[in-house]
Amino acid sequence: MTLSRMRRNGARQSIAALRAIVTFVALGLAACDDPECPDDQFVVEENGSCASSPQRFTISATQCHVALTATADAGLPTQGAMGPSPVPLRQGGFILYTDSPSFRLCRAQRVDYRLELSCFDNDDALVCQAELTEPAF
Amino acid sequence: MRRHSQGPRRAALSELGSLLPLAMIGLLIANDHVFKFVFHNALTGKLSDVAICFIMPLLVSASLGLAARIDLRWRLWAGAVVTAIVFSALEMSDWAGGWFVRMVALVFGVKHTVLTRDPTDLLALACVPLAVAYGRWRARDARRDVDVDVGLRWPRVRGALALATGSLALMATTAPEQCGKWSAPTVFQVDGDCGTGGIIVVEADPYGALAVTNQAALLAPEPDGANLGREQRYRGTSCPYTLEQGDWDITIGDCSTPVVSPDAGAAPIDGGAPDASRLLDAGSSNTSSCQAGYRQCQATVETDGLWFTCHGADPGVALCRSRLAVLP
Numbered sequence: 001m002t003l004s005r006m007r008r009n010g011a012r013q014s015i016a017a018l019r020a021i022v023t024f025v026a027l028g029l030a031a032c033d034d035p036e037c038p039d040d041q042f043v044v045e046e047n048g049s050c051a052s053s054p055q056r057f058t059i060s061a062t063q064c065h066v067a068l069t070a071t072a073d074a075g076l077p078t079q080g081a082m083g084p085s086p087v088p089l090r091q092g093g094f095i096l097y098t099d100s101p102s103f104r105l106c107r108a109q110r111v112d113y114r115l116e117l118s119c120f121d122n123d124d125a126l127v128c129q130a131e132l133t134e135p136a137f
Numbered sequence: 138m139r140r141h142s143q144g145p146r147r148a149a150l151s152e153l154g155s156l157l158p159l160a161m162i163g164l165l166i167a168n169d170h171v172f173k174f175v176f177h178n179a180l181t182g183k184l185s186d187v188a189i190c191f192i193m194p195l196l197v198s199a200s201l202g203l204a205a206r207i208d209l210r211w212r213l214w215a216g217a218v219v220t221a222i223v224f225s226a227l228e229m230s231d232w233a234g235g236w237f238v239r240m241v242a243l244v245f246g247v248k249h250t251v252l253t254r255d256p257t258d259l260l261a262l263a264c265v266p267l268a269v270a271y272g273r274w275r276a277r278d279a280r281r282d283v284d285v286d287v288g289l290r291w292p293r294v295r296g297a298l299a300l301a302t303g304s305l306a307l308m309a310t311t312a313p314e315q316c317g318k319w320s321a322p323t324v325f326q327v328d329g330d331c332g333t334g335g336i337i338v339v340e341a342d343p344y345g346a347l348a349v350t351n352q353a354a355l356l357a358p359e360p361d362g363a364n365l366g367r368e369q370r371y372r373g374t375s376c377p378y379t380l381e382q383g384d385w386d387i388t389i390g391d392c393s394t395p396v397v398s399p400d401a402g403a404a405p406i407d408g409g410a411p412d413a414s415r416l417l418d419a420g421s422s423n424t425s426s427c428q429a430g431y432r433q434c435q436a437t438v439e440t441d442g443l444w445f446t447c448h449g450a451d452p453g454v455a456l457c458r459s460r461l462a463v464l465p
Contacts, residue, residue: 036318036319037319064319064321081321081322081340082319082321083321084320084321084377086319086321095322095324095338097322097338097350098350099350099351099352103335103336103350103351103354105324105336105338120336121336122333122335122336122351122354123335123336124326124335124336124464
């Protein structure tokens with residue numbers, strides 16, 4: 001076998017192997033999904049009947065999960081999730097829920113410039129309502 | 138002179154750039170990211186282990202060969218020892234598993250890495266000596282090619298590619314996610330006798346494991362002192378999950394060989410008051426190998442909506458039923 005022929009054979013095998021690897025890597029990447037919920041976080045002021053006094057805390061969305069840095073004084077669950085059609089956090093469309101100290105489910109929706117939370121108990125009775133607004137700095 | 142000093146290093150990459158290691162890397166990537174999603178069975182659980190135990194000694198050996206002029210035999214056996222230690226540690230040690238998961242999160246930003254452990258996975262270590270034998274065989278060919286300086290450029294390129302791809306594939310090997318798309322929690326109104334009734338929130342993680350908030354509304358708590366295992370899973374094939382379509386279940390306790398009732402398949406009981414005697418029977422059955430308090434509950438769509446039905450040791454007898462209605 002001549003040198004040039006050996007080189008040609010080697011190059012042909014290499015190209016085939018490269019194609020195989022590229023295909024496998026592409027298949028692997030196809031199994032990954034782009035993030036569906038934009039991550040965001042901002043400070044809000046809470047007013048309404050859930051807290052005995054106005055509260056200030058940070059609300060954040062990470063990989064479609066929602067979290068508040070609020071204390072128990074806020075009267076709100078501190079964990080939740082976006083709905084089936086995720087939208088940016090400021091647009092509402094998420095729920096907050098907890099078992100502790102008792103079951104509470106709050107639904108958030110955007111109304112004008114604020115987020116309105118309606119909170120329900122185990123019997124689906126309205127317990128309190130809260131308004132979240134971004135403070136003016 | 139230059140060729141003489143570079144030769145062994147060239148050969149180190151060439152032995153990795155041959156067809157079998159490349160095929161094993163392709164198999165590892167395809168299995169971890171495609172086959173496990175599609176088939177998710179015992180075979181896909183073992184394929185990655187076999188591929189890892191073959192690739193890793195060669196990768197370590199090639200890395201050592203690139204870093205320093207180490208004798209082929211020594212670096213291949215070093216690769217074998219490193220593979221045996223790392224693979225065994227990940228299979229048997231919680232500490233090693235936790236460390237690996239943290240490292241993957243740090244390097245790749247992947248937060249949901251799950252290591253599945255099974256002692257039979259250690260059988261894959263049989264591939265380690267095969268990898269050593271293959272490495273020695275390929276190295277002989279590579280050295281011969283170095284001596285005549287033919288056809289070595291492409292094997293080296295393939296070897297470099299294999300080193301990079303194989304290292305990433307080894308780090309990114311994870312348990313399969315059942316569904317990588319966002320599946321929002323579902324809120325149900327529960328009415329029936331399995332629990333106190335009320336509102337529950339059901340959510341499933343990417344691996345199909347369920348979390349139920351306000352569980353008492355759905356299912357009566359276990360008696361004090363009972364320490365029963367609990368498995369909550371979405372069994373459907375939809376992605377995103379469609380929890381409102383049922384196909385999810387909650388199993389409390391363990392029952393290796395449930396007793397089959399002679400009237401199994403009878404019409405389901407109505408949604409009336411709970412039958413306390415049935416509940417008692419299920420919890421104290423001595424005729425089966427079920428744990429006391431064993432219950433298997435399934436959410437299934439029936440003609441009149443979604444129902445959550447629990448059975449005890451006897452799968453033919455429903456212990457309780459609750460109706461689930463989706464709340465917006």
